[in-house]
Amino acid sequence: MNLAVNKITKRYGDQRALDGFTLQANDFSCLAFIGPSGGGKSTALRHLCGLEIPDSGEIRLNDSILPAQENELLNFRKSIGIVFQSYNLFPHFTALENVTLPLVQVHAMDAKNANSRAMELLGRFGLSNHANKRPAELSGGQSQRVAIARALAPDPSILFLDEPTSALDPEMTAEVLEAIESLVADGKKIVLVTHEMGFAQKAADQVAFIANGKVIEHSTSTDLFNRPQSQTCEKFLSRVLKY
């Protein structure tokens, strides 16, 4: 997967959330965004997902420019998967319905196929016995795995995840990270924002360090963690890896 982001800028009032954000990531399997709070990771990810349109600049995914018109963006969003920090499951539907509903309503799949696709994915993430529970009856880790199953169900070309484990305790975090790692091993392309440095180091092949609305550094995860080039990144890593 190739991603080329050319000088995107986004302001909210007088706040510059993205300030000439530029990134050229070629042939990545799993690209991780790391960096200080408020640096622009989530904002950048929302732009890559087509959930927001930049004030200026351009984004290309595998050489196609992301559209800037809302109606074309809708089609683009159908072709990708998105998972956020707080699961965003429909609270009044079961785990199974949460996965099947978008398949039927958004992707026009027939109910029978949607059901078998959903059960296959729930099974893959160890959720077969929880298919008929509503989100309130699931643990955080289970809910997040349902959210991942839902995002994967239409077989998106790429999956975007924003801190998928930040609301979870360590054991559930491990559950979800294992699920993501298995997707990477299967060849699914992933861009994720994470505070889990161990995971970024192990599962991501490329890492971008983001601060002040820009990519300060981008390289292979081995290089970025072992030989950070900028002082900002080095300081950030020494602080977060200390505990």
Ligand SMILES: Nc1ncnc2c1ncn2[C@@H]1O[C@H](COP(=O)(O)OP(=O)(O)OP(=O)(O)O)[C@@H](O)[C@H]1O
């Ligand atoms: N919708 C918005 N309206 C106003 N300001 C925003 C909005 N979204 C983001 N910002 C601002 O843009 C900056 C970047 O925010 P962003 O959420 O992208 O940071 P982040 O790197 O994801 O941080 P964290 O690690 O805490 O999640 C912040 O200063 C934030 O306050």
Ligand SMILES: [Mg+2]
């Ligand atoms: Mg964020």
